[in-house]
Amino acid sequence: MKLYNTLTRDFTNYGETKKVNIYACGPTVYNYIHIGNARAIITVDLLVSFLQFQEIEVTYIQNYTDIDDKIILKAAAVKKTEQEIAEFYIQAFEEDVTNLNIKTPTHRVRVTNHISDIVTFIQNLVKTGDAYEINGSTYFNIAKYQEYYGRLANKKLVELEVNARIKHDANKHSQYDFALWKNTATGVSFPYYDANGQKYQGRPGWHTECAVLIDKLFDHQTIDIHAGGIDLVFPHHENERIQFFAKNKGQEISKIWMHNGHLNVANEKMSKSLDNTILVRDFIKLYGSNTLRYLLYATNYTQPLNVTNSLIMAAQNETAKILKILKAINLFLAEYDLTYNLANRGEYVKKALAQLENNLNSPNVLTIISEMIKIINIQLRNKTLDMQLVSDFYNIIFNIMNFNFQLPIISGEIREYLLEWIKYKNNKDFVKADELRKVLLEKDIF
Template sequence: MLKMYDSLSGELKTIDESKVRIYTCGPTVYNYIHIGNARPLILSDLIVRFLEFKDIKYKYLLNITDIDDKIIDKAIAEGVSEIDIAKKYSEAFLKDLEDLNIKLPTKVIPISSKLLEIIDFIEVLIDKKHAYEVDGNVYFDISSLANKYGELSKQKKEELNIGARVEEDKNKKNPDDFVLWKKTDKGKKWLAKWSYGRPGWHTECALLIDNFFTKTLDIHIGGIDLKFPHHENERIQYIAKNNKEVAWVWAHNGHLSINNEKMSKSLGNTILVKDFIKKYGANVLRFMYLNSNYRQPLNINQQTIDQAIDWNTKVLNLLKTANWKIAINEITLNNETPIDDNFDSYKYITKFKEFMNNNLNTPMIITLLDEMAKNINKQFKNKVLDRTLDKFNAILSTLGFKYELPKIDKKTQAKLKEWLESVANKDFENADNLRDVLKEGGII
């Protein structure tokens, strides 16, 4: 059974695998996503792929925030409509998911499609005395659930001091209350009984979870930077409406930094996903995330990038070698028994499941893959392959790695055989020429 660390309780919790309900906070579509945004998405993809590997059913919801002041500001700056901005960057986001080899969730919902539901949700909170309206704005009254607010971020109400960090709003009963509905005359707005306005950011996730799932979430995923105030405010609204917890497990991934500095526009060190993939490839980013525990902070620098490149190169070369050796019958396939008792190849999948079930211990799985690679290379020398290669590929796929291997036609097979014959006959000039041709074609 899958066990994951819950940020709320501080404990490892066992996930009920009868049918797993997952929610991940998606992007605000006013720009391209950066590699920090990709970390919770890759975490979600890892969980989904593992559930599929174990043949466990799931429902996975991802939101897209396509109503936001940042979208309005971008539209004004570019002289286009908010709809155009949201459409452009929503499509770019979905393209990034594809390029990252991330499986599409069960449902991706843009919040603009749920405005009537949001308004109804807010009305319920007002009716239950958890929210109030002043001059067309609606606020959540955190004093209505003072014993609950702050539990997720481990902060006491008197220590929050939110009002000192935000623009003063005299409409609030308490400085720590937050907006559910914002009265505005700027940008796109909708008519509610209180005013023309827009929903607050914290409300959309609470509404979508309440609207899409009939039961409490099993896993709520997001970056540690969202724990407060976003997840805290999202959680309190859901509890206020339903009198129960949002999620069994709150899974927060660690901070990302670049060369020991927080990634930010002001520092000019923001790396967009599309730019990273173009330069290094999606497998490199995925390795960097999986080579450390998802909860740990991660510092990306040229050394970690080079390590990821080297690892992926070794894996790809191994798969290429297996591909061409099998194609020309250089290797005999033996799927019945392990070739070498020292490697216990039949236990690899068992170990993989154990590591994954233990709070997604992917660094140990990387080590396991390295052990399997050594076994496969040894089998190359013996010219017999057992099922280790199949299991190696199955684990890579479940981790979300994707390697493109060339198809080897008869003409290429002939070149491979000629190359090997030239080496055996010590015709090194011809062997080198053929090797260069095969390497250029991505065969070896």
């Protein structure tokens, strides 16, 4: 499989392997997630589904940033503790991703459970001269890595602009140095001992947590794939990369950096000031989770996506077609007492996998799904449904693309109603046929 690699600005093939390690930046838990966040989550979910379908072992770790200035500000605004805010939005996040049918990562890790690992990591960087301490805060020493810093963002040091999240700090040797540990008593703080044994209270900088978690949880080894939104490339991922690089003596943190493109709404970036942020839970209530998946799949994950009402309606119409054909297959299988075998994988599964092997080309898989629907419709009309085609369709919809269409279970009793309805309909006894049809409609069979 090849994926576009931000670091090399080319496609990278991770090779023939039966095990893949993935890390994805998780949410800062101070608010509900929006559909831009969902794009990153669903992209990795598709990757994981694709790999696991081929029986590749996946170790997938996602973090919760549960200590952050935004959490502290939110807690103060609503008069709650940071822990209460973090816990509330972690639960909300897990509800949202469950409703999106996201596969549960191997581990979801809270940063606050790894403070001692972060402190040790930072202290080691100080010992090697890769970081320095001033007044209880610690900063990474970019000057030592000018040759390597900026490679992920594809910029030289002099070209890089300081992100708004990195505020001016008179303690820093250079404007490009960034905080690994912040000396502060505002909000929840933890003890930190500097090289002289002096104790300070503070908390880790945002860019350090992921570098530490990867270093710790993947045993200091380069992982296969690091995923996240394109907005994280600089400074977050650039700073994360250089810390791991320094700590592990020139070793890259990831072979492949996989970034999904920006998501806008009606040509505008989502923001509170424009009042155009679409929360995942609100989108699901209005249109359903499958519509969001289809909408995101219709554009390759690397490309920018501009969400409009027309695109949402188109995705909703397409998912309605999929559900309709799934129900029709369901009825046909029940009527003729037929079964399918998902272990049998035919040409359409192979076609879908081939497209996903090419940088997760999900739009082409949706084209394959449309082709299959046309063929299945013809077969249903001719009463000659191919069970291999059914197996492939079910595998692609549910086990590869990981849609979550809820199909009614046709029990023995409901099947009797169905067979009676067909009998009366064929005999043109439309009064009794309509009565049975009402019963079947109530049970959402059609």
